[in-house]
Amino acid sequence: MKIQPKNPHYLKVRRIVVGGLAGCAVLAVLLSGRSRGPSPEDITTDMPESAVTGVTEEDAIPGELDWEYPEGWVDYSDLPAAETLGDENQPGLSNWRYLLVNGLDRTNYMRPSYYPDMTPIEAGYSFQTRAAESLRAFLSAAREQGFTVSISRTYMSYQDQKTRFNGLSSTLYDQGGITLAEAEEEITRQGYYPGADEHQTGLAVNFVDENGDAKFSTPVLAWMTEHCAEYGFILRYPEGREAYTGHKAEPGHYRYVGETAAEYIMRKGITLEEFKSAYDEEGSVTFAW
């Protein structure tokens, strides 16, 4: 499985504020050069900032659009439909730690039925149970350094992503000049189709400092970038790797991948996408560096 995008484009990036929260409740929007796109800064949707264990969601939501994946799209072949994503010893790229979500290539997205088993961490935020202790340890270590750090997002459900997709598509359609299908295709091209947000894995976390800030220069985030691999986390959207991730650099967004992969990824300064390509070539989780 090659994850590297075949045609990396330089994509103009804007931001959308979600849930009215500043700081890391910010999602990167990959905008085309087309001027008739919506202004994501103006779009606010109501979304929960966290989910609890065993959340059950409705199959349908009210709205004018009813998104279905077009025929021919590739589902994530390694991912079981249920939350039981294999055991500790699940081999190779199908190991739960390496679950890849990437909005660019339309092959690595989450199924609607994927509800991770979540464990509460703090302040109403939960994390996938298998990695919950690692997140707690990571947070504790940062705080022991004297830093103040908070979680600003963990889980985002498929249905919330669908709501966002419908909202963005409707807004674009309402501006006129295109069909609803074209509007949907445009929002899809921007990487905002349901299931394309890594926060659905329950393995992604956004951090902010005491002022709600998340910049690469924010001291606590600089410390976390330096030490994240010790706790099995990576900086998921680093600067200069947008062509691989399809995502604007996001200083506060960390992803649990386990210590082996995290050390490799952070030492090499690469991404989960590149790690998976390297893994494919090596055929093993043991890398030479």
Ligand SMILES: [Zn+2]
């Ligand atoms: Zn994030």
